[in-house]
Amino acid sequence: MSSARIFADLKADHDRHRDLLARIGDIGSDDAKRATLFEEFRLDVTAHAAAEEESLYATMLAMPNLRDNARHSVSEHKEIDDFFGELADLDPASDAWSERFAAMRHRYEHHIDEEEEEMFPAAAEQLSAEEEARLARVFEARKPKELARAEAESAGGDERE
Numbered sequence: 328m329s330s331a332r333i334f335a336d337l338k339a340d341h342d343r344h345r346d347l348l349a350r351i352g353d354i355g356s357d358d359a360k361r362a363t364l365f366e367e368f369r370l371d372v373t374a375h376a377a378a379e380e381e382s383l384y385a386t387m388l389a390m391p392n393l394r395d396n397a398r399h400s401v402s403e404h405k406e407i408d409d410f411f412g413e414l415a416d417l418d419p420a421s422d423a424w425s426e427r428f429a430a431m432r433h434r435y436e437h438h439i440d441e442e443e444e445e446m447f448p449a450a451a452e453q454l455s456a457e458e459e460a461r462l463a464r465v466f467e468a469r470k471p472k473e474l475a476r477a478e479a480e481s482a483g484g485d486e487r488e
């Protein structure tokens with residue numbers, strides 16, 4: 328994969344998400360820490376996906392030979408968000424929650440593996456070093472703002488349907 332900063336930024340988030348998923352998966356369903364760690368994961372993934380769409384995928388969508396890849400990833404973001412909606416309606420101590428969490432984990436790990444193995448290399452082949460540098464600046468500026476927004480939305484009550 329290209330060593331450009333934008334891809335290093337995205338991969339660093341993915342690695343944090345992999346670590347959180349493993350920790351949540353290892354925690355007993357009776358441990359309240361499970362819900363806390365999951366909320367940390369949910370907020371960071373929500374912000375990551377939004378900032379990823381506002382930087383890399385916005386650019387890929389405008390390029391005819393990268394458009395299909397970008398659409399595929401964006402539709403997977405929607406799928407993951409739908410899982411978050413389902414999980415929000417379940418008790419984190421329940422077997423139903425554990426089952427949906429495992430399904431979401433499988434989908435999300437597939438998503439980030441595919442981004443790293445297919446989407447990012449395809450983009451790296453087409454983007455100039457200048458464009459990659461610009462995308463890193465956009466991503467790094469958007470991520471904290473999207474995180475603040477995700478936190479404000481969850482603090483403001485249930486805005487999901």
Ligand SMILES: [Fe+2]
Pocket residue numbers: 376379400404438442
């Ligand atoms: Fe993604």
Ligand SMILES: [Fe+2]
Pocket residue numbers: 337341375379439442
């Ligand atoms: Fe990603």
